[in-house]
Amino acid sequence: MIRFAYLFLMLLGASVNAQSNRFYYELKFKPDTIAAYEVKEFFITDLNPKSVKFYSLVNYEYDSLYKKNGYSSVEYPEITFGQALKRDRNTYKNTNYSFIGSTYMQMNTNDEMTWKILQETKMIGNIKTQAATTNFGGRQWKAWFADSIPFSEGPYKFRGLPGMILEISDKDNYYHFTFVKNKKLDKEYDTSSFLESSGEQKPIIINKQKYVMLQQKYFEDPYASFKIDGTTTYINESGNEVPVDFGKKTKEKQKKIKALNNHIEKEFIMQYK
Numbered sequence: 001m002i003r004f005a006y007l008f009l010m011l012l013g014a015s016v017n018a019q020s021n022r023f024y025y026e027l028k029f030k031p032d033t034i035a036a037y038e039v040k041e042f043f044i045t046d047l048n049p050k051s052v053k054f055y056s057l058v059n060y061e062y063d064s065l066y067k068k069n070g071y072s073s074v075e076y077p078e079i080t081f082g083q084a085l086k087r088d089r090n091t092y093k094n095t096n097y098s099f100i101g102s103t104y105m106q107m108n109t110n111d112e113m114t115w116k117i118l119q120e121t122k123m124i125g126n127i128k129t130q131a132a133t134t135n136f137g138g139r140q141w142k143a144w145f146a147d148s149i150p151f152s153e154g155p156y157k158f159r160g161l162p163g164m165i166l167e168i169s170d171k172d173n174y175y176h177f178t179f180v181k182n183k184k185l186d187k188e189y190d191t192s193s194f195l196e197s198s199g200e201q202k203p204i205i206i207n208k209q210k211y212v213m214l215q216q217k218y219f220e221d222p223y224a225s226f227k228i229d230g231t232t233t234y235i236n237e238s239g240n241e242v243p244v245d246f247g248k249k250t251k252e253k254q255k256k257i258k259a260l261n262n263h264i265e266k267e268f269i270m271q272y273k
Contacts, residue, residue, distance in 0.1 A: 011054065021047040022183040023164070024057065025155045029175045031080055031260045039080045045155050047089075048188040051267055054156055055084040059194045066193075079261070080260065094157055097195060097203060100211075101218045102225060106203035111136070111157045111259075115143075118130060124166050124179065132161055138266030143168040156264070175264055211268070219272050222253040 021046045030038055042057035056079050076250055084097045092112045113136045120131040122144060129144040137155070143154065147163035154165025155177040169176035193199060206214065218224075223246050233241050254272075263269045 020049070020188045021151070021154075021182065022185055022189075023047070023182045024180040026178045026180050027081060027155070027175065028178075029081060029264075030264075031262050033174070033262045034235070035259065038123060041081055043081075043155060043177075045153065046185070046191075047151055047153055050089055051188075052089060052153055052159075053084075053086045053087055053191055053195060055191065055195055055254070056081070056224050060189070063194050065070065081264075083156070083264065086191075086195060092157070092159070100214045101196075102220060103214075104198040104201050104203045105214070107207065108205075113158070113160060115161055117161070127166065129166055130163075137264060139264075140171040141168055144170070150254075174262060199234070208267070212270070216268050216273065217259055219254060219270070220258070222250060 002140055006235050025043050025045065026040060027043055028038055028040050030036075043058055044053075044055055044057055046053040058077050058079055062076055082098050085094045086097075087094045092110055094109050094111055096107045096109055098107075111135045115132045115134045118131040118133065122129055122131075124144060124146070127146045127148065129146045132145060134141050134143070141158070142169040143158065143163045143165045144159065145154070145161040145163040149164035149166075150162060151164040153159045154161070154168060158165050158177075165177075166179035167177065177218050197203065206223050221227075223244075226244070227246070258272065261270055261272075
């Protein structure tokens with residue numbers, strides 16, 4: 001952590017706005033409020049001259065391989081925290097991207113937050129940070145920001161402090177972002193194939209009401225698209241073609257969906273019927 005923090009200050013010696021600045025964060029979170037297990041994944045916040053983008057490190061790594069080698073048979077890891085977004089610099093207006101089943105969705109939100117800056121300080125690596133709190137998404141958050149780093153941004157939707165947010169967690173510690181490292185980019189990274197779209201699939205524009213409706217519909221019949229396509233068999237681990245037991249698979253999928261229902265913003269936690 002100390003080595004990364006030192007590198008960070010060296011990189012900021014040049015103009016802070018002329019290039020893109022990439023920040024890597026570790027996210028530890030509990031997708032289920034009942035189960036004790038914790039998931040760890042890594043995310044990127046790109047600060048571009050005109051935009052901010054937040055997305056999974058997995059998306060970036062896979063996209064980089066594709067751009068370098070074309071089609072790759074590398075197994076694509078599953079991302080549990082499936083939230084990605086972009087916004088214009090110095091605004092709270094986010095364009096949110098996520099999947100419901102296999103369908104890519106886009107939802108526009110205005111996510112303003114009010115901060116209370118505290119006197120409490122601590123060192124993160126060799127960078128002095130100061131504490132601040134806010135209520136957002138139905139949770140109480142505590143952030144640690146560095147006013148020596150001239151960006152009013154952070155991971156996910158968190159922004160608006162007089163310095164870069166290097167660490168932030170909610171009161172119950174269901175979600176905890178921690179700065180890992182950073183780098184400067186010669187130019188803005190092209191995310192058009194995995195953020196603004198998913199491959200050739202353009203996102204369907206929805207609002208919160210449509211989001212809830214589609215999530216409920218997917219929960220009730222998560223294999224509807226397979227039925228429409230006429231899929232009735234699959235190849236099992238032994239290489240044999242066997243019929244699909246949609247009743248059994250639906251129950252298994254519903255159990256998994258319920259165990260991944262601790263959304264970072266509580267208003268999107270589903271009350272499945």
